[in-house]
Amino acid sequence: MRMFRYISRLYLKHFVIIAFALAFFFAGLDYMQHAAKLSSFNIKVLYLFYKGSHALNLLFPIALVLSMIVSKMVLIRSNALVSFYALGYSRKAVLRPFFLISFLLTLFYVGIHFTSFVNAEISAKQLLEGKKSHSVTHNIFVKYNDSFIYISEIIPSRKLAKKIRIYRILPDRELEIIYGPSAVFDGKGWVVEQARVVRKPNARKLGGKGLVIVKKPRVRTLEGFKPKILTSVFEGVRAYAIQDAFEAMRLLEKEHLQSKKVKAVLYHMIVTPFFAVFLVVIFFLAIPPHARSTNLTWTSFALVGITLFVWGIFYLLYRISLSGVVMPEFGILVPVALLGLAAIHSYIFRTNR
Known part of the structure; x- marks a missing residue:
């Protein structure tokens, strides 16, 4: 001993x-x-x-x-x-x-x-370039489950997305679009603030159902769609934490996308x-x-x-x-x-x- x-x-x-x-x-x-x-x-x-x-x-x-x-x-x-x-x-x-x-x-x-030990190089680069501590990603368009999402600007560190649009085809083949000036990730899903929900029917005929526009103060959607994984996967970032890499791989395989990286x-x-x-x-x-x-x-x-x-x-x-x-x-x-x-x-x- x-x-x-x-x-x-x-x-x-x-x-x-x-x-x-x-x-x-x-x-x-x-x-x-x-x-x-x-x-x-x-x-x-x-x-x-x-x-x-x-x-x-x-x-x-x-x-x-x-x-x-x-x-x-x-x-x-x-x-x-x-x-x-x-x-x-x-x-x-x-x-x-x-x-x-x-x-x-x-x-x-x-x-x-x-x-966050894995992000040390990114943090050093931000200091060298005089950038703020949080990164901002612009103009993301991705598919998640049955939804197509466009985000004008996302800040992963603040779990905030700006100018978000979510397109989804409902079971009755209606197209639903959710507009919002901002959305916040609460740990489980996204809460779209001051949302405008537009439903557009598939069939167009006289006397049929027309365009429906509803304004809501909050709409909860996109369960499990994590902002950090979102930016890492679709920007090709290599500075994952292990749990983020597992989540990213699960997301990519679920959407039948390439997960080799x-x-x-x-x-x-x-x-x-x-x-x-x-x-x-x-x-x-x-x-x-x-x-x-x-x-x-x-x-x-x-x-x-x-x-x-x-x-x-x-x-x-x-x-x-x-x-x-x-x-x-x-x-x-x-x-x-x-x-x-x-x-x-x-x-x-x-x-x-």
């Missing part, structure tokens, strides 16, 4: 140092390029924070692998690793804290993608980060337990290079899947699964020697 606590503290210490060093190095370089465009001290601090969060989002899995490499090199150089083996600890026992900590941190990393984003947030856990297992077992049989400097350099190369390959496959060239299942799920099989193979054969 003492060995587990010792290695866990060592691994966590190096992870915190490496993760925040990489994030703020990335953010600092970007800040030096754009500092002149930022107006005030508060804006500059916010910009650094958002850029640092975005960098951490990109580099978190890499930091997990690099901190394991550094931690094991420290154990080797201090002869602590050989001492653990001499005391009777197996490779499996020494690997366990690295695996468990990296796995739990990866779960935490996936979990924060349920929050949303699937790619979802798989990239949930599945891709686990490549770091698999690399931790493979690299730990590949590094010899003492410095006599290998050059630790060159070994560290090679493993860092391989880590960056693998991360680059996964990011490239994600962008290819995002463009629709390959199916997200083949571009993201299959490579991660193959790396997982390689980690299992390495664990079985290297720990049973």
Whole structure:
């Protein structure tokens, strides 16, 4: 148990140092390029924070692998690793804290993608361009269930739509049109304020039913039509939270629309980060337990290079899947699964020697 606590503290210490060093190095370089465009001290601090969060989002899995490499090199150089083996600890026992900590941190990393953490890059860009904190989307025309909706202007952060028109064909083949200067999303559906409901009969004949126009202070409609999903899906935005990606995929599949892009984003947030856990297992077992049989400097350099190369390959496959060239299942799920099989193979054969 003492060995587990010792290695866990060592691994966590190096992870915190490496993760925040990489994030703020990335953010600092970007800040030096754009500092002149930022107006005030508060804006500059916010910009650094958002850029640092975005960098951490990109580099978190890499930091997990690099901190394991550094931690094991420290154990080797201090002869602590050989001492653990001499005391009777197996490779499996020494690997366990690295695996468990990296796995739990990866779960935490996936979990924060349920929050607005994913929007850090968008927020930084808005600060740089001097825009307001809420984005505005113009002229959206979409189909939802049996309705066709036109929205002149939508503000997702305020759950507000301006100049909305909803066209729907009723069961008796009457056309119903709902006009409204504004509509608000109340969490379940849209409430159109000062609505004008127009019903136009299908058949036109002498003495038949004519055009019906009714004014209502409020009309509730479009249940489940979420504003954030609306703008993300139909503008091609990639900064989804996980729950938004699930809702967007459900909406697209329900309307029989292409959902490859949303699937790619979802798989990239949930599945891709686990490549770091698999690399931790493979690299730990590949590094010899003492410095006599290998050059630790060159070994560290090679493993860092391989880590960056693998991360680059996964990011490239994600962008290819995002463009629709390959199916997200083949571009993201299959490579991660193959790396997982390689980690299992390495664990079985290297720990049973």
